[in-house]
Amino acid sequence: MSIRTSRRGSSAPTISDVARAAGVSLMTVSRVINNEANVRPATREKVEAAIAQLNYAPNPAARSLAGAAQIRIGMLYSNPSQGFLSEFLLGTLDQASRLDVQMVVEKCEIGDHEVEVARHLIAGGIDGVILPPPLCEAEAVLALLREAGVPAVVVATGVAPQEMPESAMAVQIDxxxxxxxxxxxxxxxxxxxxxxxxxxxxxxxxxxxxxxxxxxxxxxxxxxxxxxxxxxxxxxxxxxxxxxxxxxxxxxxxxxxxxxxxxxxxxxxxxxxxxxxxxxxxxxxxxxxxxxxxxxxxxxxxxxxPIADMARAAVEMMATVIRQKNAEPPAHRMLDYSLIRRQSDAAPRRRPRGF
Amino acid sequence: MSIRTSRRGSSAPTISDVARAAGVSLMTVSRVINNEANVRPATREKVEAAIAQLNYAPNPAARSLAGAAQIRIGMLYSNPSQGFLSEFLLGTLDQASRLDVQMVVEKCEIGDHEVEVARHLIAGGIDGVILPPPLCEAEAVLALLREAGVPAVVVATGVAPQEMPESAMAVQIDxxxxxxxxxxxxxxxxxxxxxxxxxxxxxxxxxxxxxxxxxxxxxxxxxxxxxxxxxxxxxxxxxxxxxxxxxxxxxxxxxxxxxxxxxxxxxxxxxxxxxxxxxxxxxxxxxxxxxxxxxxxxxxxxxxxPIADMARAAVEMMATVIRQKNAEPPAHRMLDYSLIRRQSDAAPRRRPRGF
DNA sequence: ATGTTTTAAGATAGCGTTACCATTATGGCT
DNA sequence: AGCCATAATGGTAACGCTATCTTAAAACAT
CATH class of the missing domain: 3.40.50.2300 (Response regulator)
Structure with missing residues (x-):
């Protein structure tokens, strides 16, 4: 009825704004957002256009309140090279709060009992696991996860997409x-x-x-x-x-x-x-x-x-896969790298032989 | 009426469970939780007892939905020693998601333009700032924050509590x-x-x-x-x-x-x-x-x-100060350290002189 | 064509909390 | 004692979303 009865000044568009703009009911919008079945492609498009136009993003608090089971993503890390982890966490933190997923971060020494730790994580009722290097190549862990039916996304692996098992999701650079x-x-x-x-x-x-x-x-x-x-x-x-x-x-x-x-x-x-x-x-x-x-x-x-971006992408992929009811093929994502020139390179002092 | 009409199986106690147990209205409980004024001490105690007994924790999603303005805490970091940051982030991430506060993490090279970055953070409408070392001792930044009325908690500073300005909050070890x-x-x-x-x-x-x-x-x-x-x-x-x-x-x-x-x-x-x-x-x-x-x-x-714990404590202090309406004196928190004995120490080989 | 199943969309009722207003105790003054 | 300001409580309506049920439309079989 009223244009804006919001108690707080915030003017973030809500799901009903989108519904109105698209000329559909609010439930249809919800279905589109959650990638559920039984929405005609034409309708879906209409809704998506409205979403894009209004720059709508679902309110995570409302979402989880309304009963969308809180999703929990595990992250298993061993000791990566110093500095990698903080970047990675930065991205994870950012995206997790944006997407309202709970992260369960667990450390485990590699070679030791990584499988046990993974098992513990699964037992804890995790919906998916993110594996940064070096654990992204721990075959035993991956096998365990596959067996348990827990989706995993590996980050920064060197394995080429076409060589990975069908079920695997990955984020990497070339x-x-x-x-x-x-x-x-x-x-x-x-x-x-x-x-x-x-x-x-x-x-x-x-x-x-x-x-x-x-x-x-x-x-x-x-x-x-x-x-x-x-x-x-x-x-x-x-x-x-x-x-x-x-x-x-x-x-x-x-x-x-x-x-x-x-x-x-x-x-x-x-x-x-x-x-x-x-x-x-x-x-x-x-x-x-x-x-x-x-x-x-x-x-x-x-x-x-782009370590932080890779982490963000991993969290996003995971959340999407978990939330969407009708399974879609898992994806690989190849992000762009770039050469950053700073002060540690220069032409050689003496012309090398044969130049 | 009904004992449990919840749609999901979750049996986490709600604010009304507490209200019932304490024999007060649900609003009174809310007031106690949020440290608001105008609650008689006796009542407050009753409610607190009920909370403790039920092991109640407020549902952050509902809280933020209901209009408790989403609080945003900035964290400004420069390059601390390698490894410190990841630990710190781990704690931050953990507590932030638990308390449903949004973290805005920003990096800034020290000595360079840290004041500008801080100013930018303030302009972005932050409710408080956490400063891990080495920024925890950047006087210019602290002054700016004080001036702008933005609360700050410094972590791992060496400044003794009694030497800090009244307004400062700190988490540290001895x-x-x-x-x-x-x-x-x-x-x-x-x-x-x-x-x-x-x-x-x-x-x-x-x-x-x-x-x-x-x-x-x-x-x-x-x-x-x-x-x-x-x-x-x-x-x-x-x-x-x-x-x-x-x-x-x-x-x-x-x-x-x-x-x-x-x-x-x-x-x-x-x-x-x-x-x-x-x-x-x-x-x-x-x-x-x-x-x-x-x-x-x-x-x-x-x-x-306990870097992660210190980060957790910092986030918690910040959240508490921001959420509670009636100002309470800011706190210092001194956490415990401990000596971890591993393999890098032993008695000297030859008895040193005069032994 | 007609009935029956399937698919697509809408209506409505919460989820657990706080904002806001209404109401009831409490205490201090004449 | 009587009255008013104030402190302490309670009631109710959002907040933005999803579950669940219902209804309308389309697809299919007979």
Whole structure:
């Protein structure tokens, strides 16, 4: 009846505003929002148009009050590289509150009893689970989840979409392409003798990044030298060792690409200890664009992996799948990365041989 | 009328259950919950008893639906030591969803334009702000907030409660006592030549930890040697430098206490590089008990600072202050720390001089 | 064509709380 | 004692949404 009888000043559109605009009943709008069956496509479109036009977003409080069972999403994390977790939580926190889902966050040491922890989570009556790395590749956990019929979305796995089981949902970036772009960038600067620090070999994303590095080299016709590849584990500590090893080479690289920011930061530390200036004596590039990359000096040139956005996407996918009554095929989502150029790269000091 | 007409099976007690149990109207209960005036103490007690007995907790969804303006708490963070943020977010996330407050998290580089960012947050219509370190001591930001009448709670500051302005709320641990306990612990093990790596000198908590170290030494009568104190910044990198310096000493320490885990981890790395075993050749202790302390090997003996709980407490204090109509004096909250003994400490190998 | 099932849409009644107004005790003054 | 201001309570209507039931329309079978 009345245009606006709201007790608070807020003028956020409600479901009845949408219903009026679309010329349907309020229940129909509710059905569209919740992706329920038995709505004619034409009607659905009309409603969706009205929603878009009014910029309507359902009020989560009302929703859960009205009995839409509160959904609870578990997040199981082990120790990812420092800095990853906070970014990830930031995104999770944000989206969870926006979508009114309750997050149950649980830590578990990997290799230890991750299956038990997962089982505990399931027993706790969780509606779905989000798995950031490195747990996103814990086969035992995934199998358990599949068995229990609990949907899971894995984040930042290196496994290609087409190689994943049908039931899996994933959010990721194209690690291979990103590493390739970074390598090309460094070659464009003039580097030819490029060191590479690998990530944890247990994670497929590490392999993808390495592949990208090799691919770029090959594409440009730079011969591959195995001694320029050092193993790493994504930890700062492993980066220290890898950097020492690369810089101890008879003919050391003029640029080092690390598979993440932590190891890149370690490389910078080693270079400085040896009196090498970064970037004029050595170019160092990271990967992930965690807070660390702008905390150290010089700030790292790195690949921006939109960790917070990935977390947001994961929560959203999960919530959608859980809420919608009629099952839809689970999705993969490939987000965009970007190369962020900061102060840790430059052309090599002396023109490398054959230039 | 009916005992339970609920549509869902949930049997969580509601406000009317409490009202019935206390023999008052539902409105009176609401008033008690919200700490409103005009409730006779006797009545309040009756209601509180009923609440306790039924283990009642208000339904946040209903609350916010019914018009209790959705409260929004800002959190302003700069780059704290790695690992701190994720713990902190974990606690924040948890409590925020439990209390149904919306968190607006904003990052800002310190020293740069923190006041602008704070101003922006205020303009965005925030009801309160939480400041973890290092921003908890940014005087300019605090002044701005005070001026704007926006309540703030600072977390993990080293400023003693009695030295804080009246209006301030704070959650902290007794850094001085914790450091003192850690130092005593190491001395009990038999160490007398003990190195100390300071934290960022801009933060008062660093001074408190240093004071605790000095106090313990003095209490036991161990002479203080200035060269055993190295400056640090809470970063891994600064820990590397400090450790090198301490171990380069003509008569190096048999134990090193770092003001946080990051620097302790760095110390372990330096020791290993030099072929020293931890703990048999060198005892290393951290502070904070971040995830890092169990990630490295050997796992660190450290002071457990309940970061997540502190975050939870901060959110709760904020929510309480904002929601309650009749102002109550803002509070300080001192949480308990604890010494966690893991594998990085041991008795010194050779009995130190004069033992 | 007619009846019967299926599908699409609407009506209505809560969900648990607070806002707002009405009502009833309480105490302080003449 | 009587009256009024005020403090302490209670009643009721939202808040924005979904469950559930009902009705109307469409699809199907006979």
């Amino acid at each position: 690690d291979r392409a990103a590493a390739e772009e970074m390598t090309r960038h460094v070659m464009t600067l003039g580097h030819r003798r490029i060191g590479f620090i690998c990530g944890n070999p247990n994670l497929t994303a590490s392999a993808r990044r390495y592949e990208g590095f090799r691919a770029a080299l090959e594409a440009v016709g730079v011969p591959f030298d195995e001694e320029l590849v050092a193993p790493g584990l994504y930890t700062y500590r492993s980066g220290l060792d890898a950097a020492e090893r690369l810089l101890d080479l008879a003919e050391p690289p003029t640029a080092i690409l690390a598979s993440n920011d932590d190891m890149a930061a370690a490389t910078v530390a080693v270079a400085h200890r040896r009196g090498l200036d970064v970037p004029s004596d050595l170019t160092v590039c990271g990967f992930d664009d965690t807070t660390l990359s702008t905390t150290i000096w010089p700030e790292l040139t790195t690949i921006h992996q | 850094d001085r006592a914790a450091a003192e306990e850690m130092t005593r612990h190491v001395m009990t093990l038999g160490h007398r030549r003990i190195g100390f790596i300071c934290g960022n000198p801009n933060l008062t908590a660093s001074a408190r930890r240093y004071e605790g170290f000095r106090a313990a030494l003095e209490a036991v009568g161990v002479p203080f040697d200035e060269e055993l104190v190295a400056p640090g910044l809470y970063t891994y990198r600064s820990g590397l430098d400090a450790a090198e310096r301490l171990l380069d000493l003509a008569e190096p320490p048999t134990a090193i206490l770092a003001s946080n885990d990051d620097m302790a981890a760095a110390t372990v790395a330096v020791a290993h590089r030099r072929g020293l075993d931890v703990p048999s050749d060198l005892t290393v202790c951290g502070f904070d008990d971040t995830t890092l302390s169990t990630t490295i090997w050997p796992e660190l003996t450290t002071i457990h600072q």
